[in-house]
Amino acid sequence: xxxxxxxxVVLDHASAKPDRIAKDVAAQLDAxxxxxxxTLIGFGWAMAEDxxxxx
Numbered sequence: 923x924x925x926x927x928x929x930x931v932v933l934d935h936a937s938a939k940p941d942r943i944a945k946d947v948a949a950q951l952d953a954x955x956x957x958x959x960x961t962l963i964g965f966g967w968a969m970a971e972d973x974x975x976x977x
Contacts, residue, residue: 924960
């Protein structure tokens with residue numbers, strides 16, 4: 923999603939070990955203009971049974 927110059931209202935994450943990020947994964951972020959508020963939208967799925975084990 924392209925930003926409008928404002929701070930994006932999203933979950934922000936910075937890797938504790940950026941050197942371990944695969945180059946093809948990191949390349950997906952190259953086109954983002956963080957200063958403009960661009961955001962990469964991700965989607966995931968987890969089964970309730972798997973999440974319950976984390977409680």
